[in-house]
Amino acid sequence: MKYISFLYKGENRFGVWLEEEKTVIDCSEYFQDKGESVSTLVDLIRKDCHGEVEFLMEQSEEKYRLSAEDITLISPIQRPLKNIFCVGKNYKDHAIEMGSEKDIPTSPMIFTKAPTSVANPNELLLFPSDVSSQLDYEGELAIIIGKGGKGISRQEALDHVFGYTIVNDITARDLQKKHGQFFIGKSLDQSCPMGPVILHHSAIADPHKLNIVTRINDEVRQDGSTEDLIFDIPELLSVLSKGMTLEAGDIIATGTPSGVGKGFKPPKFLKHGDKITISIEGIGSLQNEISIG
Structure with missing residues (x-):
């Protein structure tokens, strides 16, 4: 699984990159819908949410799919918590x-x-x-x-x-x-x-x-x-x-x-x-x- 951070419509988001399908799974939107405070990849890592992302991938909900052409890749971790x-x-x-x-x-x-x-x-x-x-x-x-x-x-x-x-x-x-x-x-x-x-x-x-x-x-x-x-x-x-x-x-x-x-x-x-x-x-x-x- 390839995790990415990206810009979409001017917003910082994160998700999973399905390279062969040229598709991105928008995990930011998913966790927001669930009411969970997981807005960056660092949040996901620190809160051990990989299992939830695996579940999301199994559901294949179109709602959370974006075209890779519509996003801009940024550094996976934008601002490390320390050196x-x-x-x-x-x-x-x-x-x-x-x-x-x-x-x-x-x-x-x-x-x-x-x-x-x-x-x-x-x-x-x-x-x-x-x-x-x-x-x-x-x-x-x-x-x-x-x-x-x-x-x-x-x-x-x-x-x-x-x-x-x-x-x-x-x-x-x-x-x-x-x-x-x-x-x-x-x-x-x-x-x-x-x-x-x-x-x-x-x-x-x-x-x-x-x-x-x-x-x-x-x-x-x-x-x-x-x-x-x-x-x-x-x-x-x-x-x-x-x-x-x-x-x-x-x-x-x-x-x-x-x-x-x-x-x-x-x-x-x-x-x-x-x-x-x-x-x-x-x-x-x-x-x-x-x-x-």
């Missing part, structure tokens, strides 16, 4: 391209992006040229937490996952270097395009066997697999929750494969007009164009 968790250098080849064999981490490297960094699929990403001259892309699989918890074990970790989406962890490399930390360089407005859908965990047999491809215009830059994660999803959830509570709706970007702009010699940073397409099998493709000026 987006990110994992640095979680693919061996990427760690090496950013330094050397010595840069391969022995424990997960965690940083965050501000909630205000989220951008929509297909949105034009605007970056002032006087802020950064070294904008880089990072295609990543992101986890959406469904059931919160603290001290989550590896064995139970996947039970805490609601679903998966795509994140582009756009990074200002020059700001990273200047400030000696990640937060500013990772948190520029529109530096976290997300979507186009959240694929429910039940639709993925194994999240550690997904291909990730990033194209800049027509050039393949990244071509990796989540099979190569240094720290897999159970390990990440176990480490993060050891002394900190994870909550429903939290977003965790799991890291990026090799092929980022900085890894080339000379570097291939993003240019004005570049089109970025990140594809993860089963989830779809996240597309954006960059405007620098």
